[in-house]
Amino acid sequence: MPRALITGVTGQDGLYLAELLIAKGYEVFGLVRGQNNPRVPRVKQIVPSVRLLDGDLRDLPSLISALDAAQPDEVYNLGAVSFVGMSWQQAELTSEITGIGVLRMLEAIQIHTRNEMGRVRFYQASSSEMFGKVREIPQTEATPFHPRSPYGVAKVFGHFMTVNYRESYGAHACSGILFNHESPRRGHEFVTRKVTRGVARIALGLQDRITLGNLEARRDWGFAGDYVEAMWLMLQQTEPDDYVIATGVTHSVRDLLDVAFHRVGIGDWDRHVVQDPRLFRPAEVDLLVGDASKARSLLGWKPRSEFRSLVETMVDADLAAATREMHSPGRSPDDVVRQAGGAG
Incomplete structure (x- = not known):
């Protein structure tokens, strides 16, 4: 072994x-x-x-x-x-x-x-x-x-x-x-999970906005x-x-928001997203996209999941988690909102 x-x-x-x-x-x-x-x-x-x-x-x-x-x-x-x-x-x-x-x-x-x-x-x-x-x-x-x-x-x-x-x-x-x-196991502080968790809670009426930094940054x-x-x-x-x-495909934070909000039936998300200059990086990384040709050739590796399905899976997992919290014994919706950090 x-x-x-x-x-x-x-x-x-x-x-x-x-x-x-x-x-x-x-x-x-x-x-x-x-x-x-x-x-x-x-x-x-x-x-x-x-x-x-x-x-x-x-x-x-x-x-x-x-x-x-x-x-x-x-x-x-x-x-x-x-x-x-x-x-x-x-x-x-x-x-x-x-x-x-x-x-x-x-x-x-x-x-x-x-x-x-x-x-x-x-x-x-x-x-x-x-x-x-x-x-x-x-x-x-x-x-x-x-x-x-x-x-x-x-x-x-x-x-x-x-x-x-x-x-x-x-x-x-x-x-x-x-x-x-x-993934759904990503920490809450990372932008992907901050978005999918926030979107799930907005859909359930537990908060009304997400506060983010640079929406134009692009990642693979x-x-x-x-x-x-x-x-x-x-x-x-x-x-x-x-x-x-890497996947070799790049998406912006705006793309992330589009897919996540669409998953819960919200098309126009502008009123739910606030940009805070304090969340911008002191030195920004604007665009990252990788070429994994070497890994494909020598390791036989390639990604199996694509961006949309990944984001949708994360939103679904956060919806399920927030719903469980709402219905857990002895907890009120106000308790869940307070644990989520209020409306922000």
Whole structure:
């Protein structure tokens, strides 16, 4: 039975990846910072067979201990401070976990394997945010990086550190340069989930508007469940390498709003959406769209979900969740509105 260790197992990608690996017969271990982590119950509900280990990407000894306990064949480093908008307010923390945390995990593997790093295959979650102010359209593995946020800068550090350990120590280390990928498990703070959750609550009369930043920003959005398969495929290759994972199709935030509101029968959404200049990024990334030709050719990977069906699935899931809240014992609609943060 192959064994895998996932950092960031409590997040969207970690949960989908754990499900995939378990279905493939893996014994899966998940790294969490403290068993009192509020997201632990979610992991136990969705993937109860995952064995949770204490560890922190800011603490090298804890990573070594987790590796010694799990004895993994594969390590998937998904842990990060991943909300781009907050990275300007938490630049040091973002750099410490999202950037230097990659170095610590690679160093922990080197220590765990006693300098035989090739025995443990390593996946690093790189990001399309590394391209930032893009030099070409679409972006490929050869496109130069120009990150426009502390998050993007930290991801570039982690990416090149992964390359360095591969070239310096013979690590079987891969980076997946994943473009935006979403699902009903996406955090509420991300724009896709903020929109689909807000639309669902507007449809149910629980709020009347959504407050957003730049509606013109364009992204290449795919389904997280498709993208974790690409992660696994990378580590099954004989030679480690880096791959862009994307749909190759770009949509604006306005397109996102069109599809989401149409799903609940609202055609004219202008009165429900407020733009707040405070939500604009200090340095905007206007257009990201990836060319995943290399992954298609060498991994045999391609996305199965398209944008409209993804957004509709997310809206439907948020409608169901909000409806359950409304009808839960001892809760009134006012309670649900207050939990949602009022009318905004």
